[in-house]
Amino acid sequence: xxYVEELRKLVGHRRLILCGSSVVIRNDRGELLLxxxxxxxxxxxxxxxxxxxxxxxxxxxxxxxxxxTALELGELRLxxxxxxxxxxxxxxxxxxWYVVNxxxxxxxxxxxARVNDGESVTxxxxxxxxxxxxxxxxxxxxxxxxxxxxx
Numbered sequence: 001x002x003y004v005e006e007l008r009k010l011v012g013h014r015r016l017i018l019c020g021s022s023v024v025i026r027n028d029r030g031e032l033l034l035x036x037x038x039x040x041x042x043x044x045x046x047x048x049x050x051x052x053x054x055x056x057x058x059x060x061x062x063x064x065x066x067x068x069t070a071l072e073l074g075e076l077r078l079x080x081x082x083x084x085x086x087x088x089x090x091x092x093x094x095x096x097w098y099v100v101n102x103x104x105x106x107x108x109x110x111x112x113a114r115v116n117d118g119e120s121v122t123x124x125x126x127x128x129x130x131x132x133x134x135x136x137x138x139x140x141x142x143x144x145x146x147x148x149x150x151x
Contacts, residue, residue, distance in 0.1 A: 003052045013096075016096075018051070018100070019050070019051045019057065019101075020050040020100070020102070021064065021103070021104065022046045022047065022064075022102075023076070024046050024104070024142065024143070025106050026105070027109060032143075033123060034126055035122070038118065044134050044139075046142065046143075047065045048061065048064050061102070068115075069120075069123060070111055070112070071110065073106045073108065074107070074110065075107075075108055076105070077104060077106070078102065079142060079145050082101045082142065086137065103145075105146055
């Protein structure tokens with residue numbers, strides 16, 4: 001059982017603040033890796049998830065990418081830290097939390113990307129100008145800042 005599940009046993013369905021990480025992964029063809037998530041249904045997002053006790057945000061980024069895509073990551077570069085009223089998330093059971101998301105970029109993925117857990121429907125590599133409109137709202141801001149940092 002992970003930290004969030006243990007915390008939920010103590011606080012029930014109260015709204016929380018949680019920390020997480022996500023990663024913009026670019027391959028050698030300049031394409032970005034997205035996962036089509038199970039929840040929210042049909043939406044695309046950068047791989048990532050919530051921090052466990054004792055992890056750094058970089059550790060969280062690496063673990064979540066490994067769990068969700070089977071990729072290992074080379075050097076990580078911080079894009080930004082995202083929080084605020086638009087960072088409200090909800091689970092199918094009604095649990096809600098605000099996430100403080102530390103977004104990273106990695107140009108050195110190692111391995112072959114494949115769905116590696118129950119959180120993803122599929123994975124896809126997209127040219128930046130071809131990213132689906134159904135990218136989750138908070139990740140659109142990450143994408144915008146990533147593309148600005150690449151200029």
